[in-house]
Amino acid sequence: MTTLDQPLAARFARIALGHVGREYPHKLDHVMEGDGDVLSPRTLHPCFFGSYDWHSCVHGWWTLLTLRRRFPDMAEAAQIAALAEQTFTADNLATELAYAQRPASRGFERPYGWGWLLYLHHEAARHGEPWAARMEPLARHFAAAMRDYLAILTYPITVGTHYNTAFALVLAREWAEARDPELLAAIDRWSLQAFAERTDYRGWEPGGDEFLSPSLIVALLMSRVMEAERFAEWFDAFLPADRIAEIFTPATVSDRSDGKVAHLDGLNLSRAWCLRTIADALGPHQRAEDLRDHADRHLQAALPHVAGDYMGEHWLASFALLALLPSRHP
DSSP states (O other), X not given: OOOOOHHHHHHHHHHHHTTTTOOOSOOOOOOOSSGGGOOOHHHHOSSSOOSSSHHHHHHHHHHHXXXXXXXXXXXXXXXXHHHHHHHSOHHHHXXXXXXXXXXXXXXXXXXXXXXXXXXXXXXXXXXXXXXXXXXXXXXXXXXXXXXXXXXXOOSOOOOSSTTOHHHXXXXXXXXXXXXXXXXXXXXXXHXXXXXXXXXXXXXXXXXXXXXXXXXXXXXXXXXXHSOHHHHHHHHHXXXXXXXXXXXXXXXXXXXXXXXXXXXXXXXXXXXXXXXXXXXXXXXXXXXXXXXXXXXXXXXXXXXXXXXXXXXXXXXXXXXXXXXXSOSSOO
């Protein structure tokens, strides 16, 4: 199986450095309440104006900081640090926070961007630099928003795109473990209520524009929420062994210049991440090696396509990195 070594890390870093500061093309998630709100991406989001959209820029930065920490001797590490210091200033982050606090921004990037921002702050805190302290008010804003959101979210959203609830909770939960007991408890309580009694998954996967597996991302979340023995029992009941081969063959990507169709490369990468992480959570379970084999096939199908067309290049390295990092405390 492919491993994350320094040459591959440097390649991913160069890809992300090529887009986190690239303002256009850009797809805004922006509610305008008047002519004065017609502003450029860089004006609205001085930290996260690149990478085609806000959330991709956030996780592009997560990619860069993660690679810098894990490979501090690569040539790109100094460039990442210098750009982070230039980007994550107090003024820039205050502008990002003020935007998020607008009443019209209540649904801004919910929940996908929220989860990624918390995950970025979680990574920034590992660097011994002032970036995390400057970023913390924005992270705390989204943590509070996530708690409020779970309080009104009666049903999980299980599509395989940005609105998926379980994916955002996986990221937010890791941030909350050491920082926010209230959010951690809310995530675990909500997840158990939403998914603990679900059995014999029979959904149709994949959808034609999905980058997440609705079933596997739920299973990954539950592997974090449940104790190991309980999770193994739940997983066997939720996704019986005969369903794995039936559903989870690498997706075919017919046109990588189409942003929605290109999501399927991300699906292959996120499936690899989920399958490997679930296998690790199962421990010496009879299904673990089969899951790892499926993970490797998905990773190999997508890894050659992380760069090439901007519709995938502006985000896929983040999902490749998820698939290659250790399953816990990456």
